[in-house]
Amino acid sequence: MANVAQPGTGVMNPELTQPSLLSRVRDPSDELAWREFELKYRELILRFCRRQGMQQADAEDVLQIVLANLFRSLPNFLYDPNRGRFRDYLYRSVRNAIIHLSSRPKSGHVALDTSMLAAAPAGDESGTDALWTQEWVNHHYRLAMETVRQTFEAKSIDVFERSVRGESVEQLADAFGISTQAVHKIRQRIRARMEELIEQQVREEDAVDEPARST
Numbered sequence: 001m002a003n004v005a006q007p008g009t010g011v012m013n014p015e016l017t018q019p020s021l022l023s024r025v026r027d028p029s030d031e032l033a034w035r036e037f038e039l040k041y042r043e044l045i046l047r048f049c050r051r052q053g054m055q056q057a058d059a060e061d062v063l064q065i066v067l068a069n070l071f072r073s074l075p076n077f078l079y080d081p082n083r084g085r086f087r088d089y090l091y092r093s094v095r096n097a098i099i100h101l102s103s104r105p106k107s108g109h110v111a112l113d114t115s116m117l118a119a120a121p122a123g124d125e126s127g128t129d130a131l132w133t134q135e136w137v138n139h140h141y142r143l144a145m146e147t148v149r150q151t152f153e154a155k156s157i158d159v160f161e162r163s164v165r166g167e168s169v170e171q172l173a174d175a176f177g178i179s180t181q182a183v184h185k186i187r188q189r190i191r192a193r194m195e196e197l198i199e200q201q202v203r204e205e206d207a208v209d210e211p212a213r214s215t
Contacts, residue, residue: 020207022086026074038067044139045094048132058101065097066090086206091132144197148190159183160190 021040024033042063049059070093149157159172163183173180 020204022205022207025070028071028075034067034071038063040143041090041139043142044135045090047138048094048135049098051131051135052098054098061101062094062097065101066093069093069097087132087136091129091136094132095129140198140201141194143201144194147197148193151193152190156186156190159186163187 021033021036024030025037027033045063045066046056046059049062050056054062148160152160155176159176159178162172162175163169167175169180169183169187172178172183176183
């Protein structure tokens, strides 16, 4: 993985130089990829379940059902971006896990069949839950902020986050002892970096290579 400096900012930009995560998790033996996948998406899935009114323990069960079934189905799953984005496939998996969890007896587990993911209709936006879409947006915002925190100084992060919470430029300039022009510059730089990171994250999220063929 190489680090590339952003022109004129001195901010280091980590660029992926390895196969996409979605490609790597198609290999069941790549335990690191699966740990990365869980770390990346667990908060999205849990937050969505909690906002659906589920208890934390049930949300954790949904997460484990989704991961177990993706682990089983992804190695042979031919992902076609023209038939829907990855967030739509993941949404359908989560939605069906919730349905199975709510319908099963309290004792024992029911395995979710995710083969239906391959039959998702092309460009089906109408079936995407608005709550899931909102959580997906929040998810990518959080991921981008994690990177920004590693590449911008703490003071700039504080200025940006307090700005997002609604504080005016004048209030921020007074609180941090800087000019209003400096506040504008901080907000513009971080906002531009956030937009760049989110665009990159979304692009990488849908990136998948053909699995290696055994001979």
